[in-house]
Amino acid sequence: AAGRNPQAAASRPAETWQTGSAERPLQLANLLELEEAAAKVIPAAGFDYIAGGAEDEWTLRENRAAFGRKQVAQRVLTGKVVTDTATTILGSRIAMPVIIAPMGGHGIAHVSAEAGTARGAAAAGTLHTVSTVATLSLEEAAQAADGPRWFQIYLTNDDGFNAELLQRARAAGYNAIVFTVDVPVGGNRDRDRRNGFVYPAAAAPRNFLDASGRPRAIDRGFKSRLDADSIDFVKRHSGLPVVVKGVAAPDDARLALDAGAAGIQVSNHGGRQLDGTPAAFSVLPAIADAVQGRVPLIFDSGVRRGTDVFKALASGADVVALGRPVLYGLALGGWQGVQSVLQQIERELRTVMQLAGAATVDDIRRTGLIG
Ligand SMILES: Cc1cc2nc3c(=O)[nH]c(=O)nc-3n(C[C@H](O)[C@H](O)[C@H](O)COP(=O)(O)O)c2cc1C
Numbered sequence: 124a125a126g127r128n129p130q131a132a133a134s135r136p137a138e139t140w141q142t143g144s145a146e147r148p149l150q151l152a153n154l155l156e157l158e159e160a161a162a163k164v165i166p167a168a169g170f171d172y173i174a175g176g177a178e179d180e181w182t183l184r185e186n187r188a189a190f191g192r193k194q195v196a197q198r199v200l201t202g203k204v205v206t207d208t209a210t211t212i213l214g215s216r217i218a219m220p221v222i223i224a225p226m227g228g229h230g231i232a233h234v235s236a237e238a239g240t241a242r243g244a245a246a247a248g249t250l251h252t253v254s255t256v257a258t259l260s261l262e263e264a265a266q267a268a269d270g271p272r273w274f275q276i277y278l279t280n281d282d283g284f285n286a287e288l289l290q291r292a293r294a295a296g297y298n299a300i301v302f303t304v305d306v307p308v309g310g311n312r313d314r315d316r317r318n319g320f321v322y323p324a325a326a327a328p329r330n331f332l333d334a335s336g337r338p339r340a341i342d343r344g345f346k347s348r349l350d351a352d353s354i355d356f357v358k359r360h361s362g363l364p365v366v367v368k369g370v371a372a373p374d375d376a377r378l379a380l381d382a383g384a385a386g387i388q389v390s391n392h393g394g395r396q397l398d399g400t401p402a403a404f405s406v407l408p409a410i411a412d413a414v415q416g417r418v419p420l421i422f423d424s425g426v427r428r429g430t431d432v433f434k435a436l437a438s439g440a441d442v443v444a445l446g447r448p449v450l451y452g453l454a455l456g457g458w459q460g461v462q463s464v465l466q467q468i469e470r471e472l473r474t475v476m477q478l479a480g481a482a483t484v485d486d487i488r489r490t491g492l493i494g
């Protein structure tokens with residue numbers, strides 16, 4: 124799995140990676156049009172890595188299309204006025220039911236890397252999930268901003284390293300671990316293969332560097348065998364609540380619950396892994412049904428509009444996680460770009476709430492959809 128493999132970067136000499144460096148708020152009409160603008164700033168192979176999906180990218184497109192098959196009822200005579208978009212997730216109070224999904228290599232998009240994203244998230248009052256393959260180390264990302272933060276782990280084939288990483292996350296003040304289980308192997312990503320994409324040295328994942336700067340553990344690859352014992356391992360070594368991410372079937376949700384998951388992240392990895400699988404939004408109601416509110420549900424894959432957030436919450440999610448648009452906002456405006464992206468989706472959500480007769484996030488959860 125050379126392609127986009129982050130491990131390649133750790134051992135290559137530095138090269139020029141001329142990516143986003145602007146620091147400015149963005150004037151946005153919506154989040155969808157960010158992609159075209161970001162393509163002009165991020166080097167082409169890096170942009171393809173971010174924007175692309177697996178194989179024919181059917182699931183990538185379906186993640187958007189599925190939102191169009193459910194509708195929100197207009198309710199304008201309820202006497203309600205939007206009071207608040209704030210909510211609580213795993214004990215952390217956030218300003219909106221939108222958090223940032225873990226994504227590797229923010230240095231591909233902007234020179235500030237995860238520090239910019241963390242600062243933008245904090246400025247907007249929400250939380251950022253730092254990836255195992257972040258450009259910055261988990262400690263550097265934690266120091267970039269105050270506020271709640273989650274750390275995402277990919278288990279490597281080096282359990283000693285995995286345990287250390289989890290302990291480092293706890294020591295650095297992360298509030299939860301997101302354990303991603305949908306990359307037992309990298310997806311077939313045609314764009315990356317065509318481009319021969321590897322993480323540039325500017326985005327080499329620093330979590331894998333030892334004290335003397337030599338790469339560690341990443342050459343052993345990620346674990347392919349994942350099961351209830353893996354969830355238990357992450358729980359024991361972190362001592363933190365564990366959100367299992369990459370659940371796209373009710374049976375996997377039940378398995379994760381039985382293994383002690385504190386949360387479930389319904390996701391198909393933004394269509395980057397198994398092409399031809401249903402949209403994440405299509406499988407959300409069945410998973411919510413299986414979970415029956417026993418743990419919070421986080422939803423991602425295809426969220427771009429306030430209506431998407433509304434529909435996901437009305438279908439059983441507690442919060443949604445935003446992916447690619449955050450990297451585009453980062454590329455175009457650094458931390459202020461990330462803040463603009465989050466403010467835009469919050470603004471849209473408020474408008475939808477008012478038009479749908481929902482004064483609070485709890486009201487959205489009680490709303491039914493049409494279709
Ligand atoms: C460039 C990129 C890198 C990603 N890296 C990770 C990662 O390191 N860990 C992880 O759990 N998910 C990763 N994801 C998946 C996201 O967490 C999320 O599931 C996905 O982006 C949601 O789809 P959307 O961006 O279309 O909304 C990545 C996604 C992108 C676009």
Ligand SMILES: CCCCCCC(=O)C(=O)O
Pocket residue numbers: 124127128129227256306308309310392395
């Ligand atoms: C071998 C695949 C590594 C992917 C690491 C980052 C990621 O999750 C992604 O979607 O890209």
